[in-house]
Amino acid sequence: MGGNSNVKLISDDGIRIDGRKVDELRPIRIEAGVLKRADGSAYVEFGKNKVLAAVYGPRECHPRHMQNPAKAIIQCKYNMIAFSVNDRKRPGPDRRSVEISKIISEAFEYVVFTENFPRTSIDVYIEVLQANAGTRCAGLTAASVALADAGIPMRDLVPSVAVGKVNDQVVLDLQKEEDNFGQADLPIAMIPRTGEILLMQMDGHMTRAEFDRALELGVGACKRIYDLQKDALARRYSVEKTDEEQPDEGAPADAQEG
């Protein structure tokens, strides 16, 4: 956080530099099943963020010593591509992306029924194609849809959003300028139905009252993002109302040879 509250980012009538109100999300677009090779995939835009997520697995866990005999491990790799930011980022992991990968993996460990797939790995790849603040939240939102698209059994979808503090006001879903000159940043991810928080980080400076307000805004926004996640999956798997003879479930493959 820059912590520089002299830069005026919110007008006197409460309008932010991109025209939003303090409790307004950027336009969000979610598509499921966008890649051919991956077992599951999703594309997410949060304003000017463009993020792609892909899931492979459950598959044999490599390296072998990472295998857990009782459950699957989740290996998330968050990465920003070289031209996703204004100053070219050197390809390859850095300390920031390693940390983000770890906390996203841990968030998914909670929702995925990992015990169904002992000794395997579920690999989640998040590639930030274009960054404009809040990429870990956009990435987690995308990865959650990609996991569902891959048919992985899980408790629920996980939406994610960041809340921050700009010009001494609590604001939802910071974009780049607000992130650069803001006073606090609080990314969260949760299961809206149960209220369980699966990811939370914070940096900057917030009073207890501001924190309560931020969390309230974040929880409300997560519910809206959750609906968009569900809508993306529903579009991907939409059924034309059908009539036609349904196959017997679990039809025996025996005797299918002619």
Next chain:
Amino acid sequence: MNKEGMGSSREIVLPGDLLDSGGRMKAGSGTYVQDGRVYAAQVGIKSVKSNFVNVIPLGGRYIPTPGDSVIGKVVDIGPSNWLVDINSPYPAPLHVNEVPWRVDFGDTARFMNVGDTLLAKILMVDETKRVQVTMKEQGLRKLQGGQVVEISYSKVPRVIGKGGSMIQMIKNMTNTRIFVGQNGRIWLDGDIENIVFAIRAIRMIEENAQTMRLTERVKEYLESVSKPAPAEGSESR
């Protein structure tokens, strides 16, 4: 849309969707229970059968169950076993005692090699999901010739159709032999032109598995491509 009392509906559900709140139904496959309520654990179609609510998955990887017929691919070879990829998270060892041939120690490569395709059955799956397959049953064998295609295992019932109607139609209209493995691999054999037509029909089913009039559309396609050529061996020159 949904015939009450028929016990089956076509409702798409997503992870976290509430399936039963009153404890009237028991949690079946693809579901989980939290605070006495049943929720969907997977993207799929809700199905109610004899007091169980299940989610029939619309995606995901094949998870082996004993007795399943599968099409495997040899990916590694040892002195007394082959390692078979069965399109699931778990590669399955095939021991020399589970094949229809007498194989001496170290002589495995003489019978099957890396890249070979075989018809096998899931023999057992232990609690840590270790899988073993067998070829010691009638009809199980090494496959030669033809072509192998892969589809999502969740679409296998659709390709087979009710009582085998869909696959039977493709076989009849293309004059091919087809074996559908429950792991989503399909082996086809016959005249190569006919194989190509049959594969396209299967791809149509795969891409449109959830749409109306599928059987009719596949039939129209197969009628449009030809009178199928006669079976293998009698191709005109």
Next chain:
Amino acid sequence: MARAVMSEIKKDHIHKLLAKGRRVDNRAWDEFRPITIQPGYIETAEGSARVKVGNTDVLVGVKMTIGEPFADTPNKGVLSTNAELIPMASPNFESGPPDENSIELARVVDRGIRESQMVDLEALCIEPEKEVWIMFTDMYVLDYDGNLFDAAFLGAIAALNNTMVPAKANDRGDDYPLPIRHMPISVTAVQIENSILVDPTLDEEKVAEARLTVTTDENGDLRAMQKGLAGAFTLDQIYKCVETSQRLGNDLRKLIG
């Protein structure tokens, strides 16, 4: 890249179809899969393009900074090309530093751009021996279904073609389009049992004995080549590939606009 085992039955099927002059997806031997190009896909890049060739999906971006020229070319801008085969794109790609496959891909694309003198590097000199523009072209494979060479090359030239030199942000006057002088196109073919197939799919690549990439310019002149894989080409096959590249190059060039 971990090598996946290809089923013998699938290999035989490709061979049997080829014996009848057919490909698995029913294309002609010299036919590309459907191509889509989305230029300007990424706003944070100076130039970018997302290119799909069939199911193969590649994203290319160009970033420019000011730096020092190389001592032996004091009055020329610097070209740097990098390819990432990210694990998102294929179950057989692994994370980590670039392996031999991504290095070969980057170098083949780089040669086509450099040797064709596509970009006027002298126009990218700000002050000889002191300041020149440095161009980073980064290519990311998002979905891999064969023929990365041509998909990445199309992505690279489409991205360069819509690159704006960020002069304003660097206090060097107004932004201006990257000076483009030539428009090279690469066409890749593989040889399978004496058949030549343009734009191979992944399955065709797995069966292929040899691969040849030929990069030509708008005059049909040769600018770069790369033979790959363990098989060999006859001279006649080489001529056929060159002629095909010249002919198809003209069609593909129209897609860049």
